[in-house]
Amino acid sequence: MSIAATCATIVTALASAQGGETITLRGDCGAIAVTRTYPKLVTVNAEGASVRGLTITGGNLAWNGGTLSAPKGAHARAGDGYGVLIRNASDVTITGVVVTDAKKGMVVDGARGVTIADSRFVRYGEDGVIASDTRGLTIVRNRFADQIGKPTECDVGGKISYGLSRKDCIATKGAWQDGYHNDAVQMRNGVVDALIAHNQVEGETQGITQMDKTGDAPLEKIRIESNTLRTDGYHPITLGTCVSCSIRLNVVRRAPGSTKKAVIRAQGDTMVCGNTVPDMPSTGGPRCKDGASGN
Incomplete structure (x- = not known):
C-alpha cells in the first residue's frame, strides 16, 4: 500500500x-519520531522532504x-543537536539522505541491525555518525565533508x-571555553559486528575512530575496509581495544596543506594490511587472509 x-x-x-506500507513524505518538517516496531518493513520515501530531528x-x-x-543546529546541546537518533531500535536502514546542520549527524545507541548507506554528511559540527552499544552496524558508500567544528x-x-589551550588562556587571566573536533565515524562501548566500507572522508576532521570512555566495553568484529580518507586530523583510522578486528585496503592521505601525519593506529591483534598510507613505512599486523599485503 502506498500512502502520501x-x-x-x-x-x-x-x-x-x-x-x-510505503509512505511518501513531502514538506519542510519539524521533529518526527518513529516509535513502533512493525511486523513487516515500512518504507518512508522522503526525497522531497526535510526533517529537523528524526528519532527512531x-x-x-x-x-x-x-x-x-x-x-x-550544528552547535546545539544534547538532543537539540542530533540530526538522527536511533536508540534501542532494530532493523533500521537509512539510505540516500543528506545530513547537515547537526552537531551529531546520527547517534546510534543500543541498537541492532542498523544500515547507513549512500548518504552525504556535510556541515556537521562534531560527529557524522557516533555509535555505542550496538550490534550489527553497516556504514557503506557515504561521503563526509565540509565539517564545522568549534575551536576553543x-x-x-x-x-x-x-x-x-586552557592553560594558556588562564595564564592571560582569560575565561576559557572548550570546543570540539570532528570524527566522521566514531565507535565506543561495545559496538559489535560492524562493517565500515567504501566511504569517503575529507576535510578538517578525524576519520574512522574508536574513542572510548573509562569503563567502556571493547569493540568486537569491526571491519574497516576500502575507505578513502584525505583528512587534517590526528586520527584518520584508529582502533584501540578491539577483538577480532581488521583494517584493510584503505587509502589514507593528508588533506592539502595538512601538517598532521596520515597514519593508522591499532592495538593488539587487529589485522592491518593492504592499506595505502604514505606517512607510514608499514602499518604492521598480520597478513590479510586473502593474500593482500603491503602498508
Whole structure:
C-alpha cells in the first residue's frame, strides 16, 4: 500500500501503519519520531522532504532520501543537536539522505541491525555518525565533508581568541571555553559486528575512530575496509581495544596543506594490511587472509 503524507499527517501515517506500507513524505518538517516496531518493513520515501530531528526507537523501517538536520543546529546541546537518533531500535536502514546542520549527524545507541548507506554528511559540527552499544552496524558508500567544528575560546576582557589551550588562556587571566573536533565515524562501548566500507572522508576532521570512555566495553568484529580518507586530523583510522578486528585496503592521505601525519593506529591483534598510507613505512599486523599485503 502506498500512502502520501505531509508534515501534518506523517505521525498518524506511521502510527497506523500495519507493516508493508510505503509512505511518501513531502514538506519542510519539524521533529518526527518513529516509535513502533512493525511486523513487516515500512518504507518512508522522503526525497522531497526535510526533517529537523528524526528519532527512531522502533524497528523494521527503511528511510530513503531527504534532508535531515538537528532541531537547533550544528552547535546545539544534547538532543537539540542530533540530526538522527536511533536508540534501542532494530532493523533500521537509512539510505540516500543528506545530513547537515547537526552537531551529531546520527547517534546510534543500543541498537541492532542498523544500515547507513549512500548518504552525504556535510556541515556537521562534531560527529557524522557516533555509535555505542550496538550490534550489527553497516556504514557503506557515504561521503563526509565540509565539517564545522568549534575551536576553543578564550575571553580576555571581551576580546575572544580561538584555539588556545586552557592553560594558556588562564595564564592571560582569560575565561576559557572548550570546543570540539570532528570524527566522521566514531565507535565506543561495545559496538559489535560492524562493517565500515567504501566511504569517503575529507576535510578538517578525524576519520574512522574508536574513542572510548573509562569503563567502556571493547569493540568486537569491526571491519574497516576500502575507505578513502584525505583528512587534517590526528586520527584518520584508529582502533584501540578491539577483538577480532581488521583494517584493510584503505587509502589514507593528508588533506592539502595538512601538517598532521596520515597514519593508522591499532592495538593488539587487529589485522592491518593492504592499506595505502604514505606517512607510514608499514602499518604492521598480520597478513590479510586473502593474500593482500603491503602498508
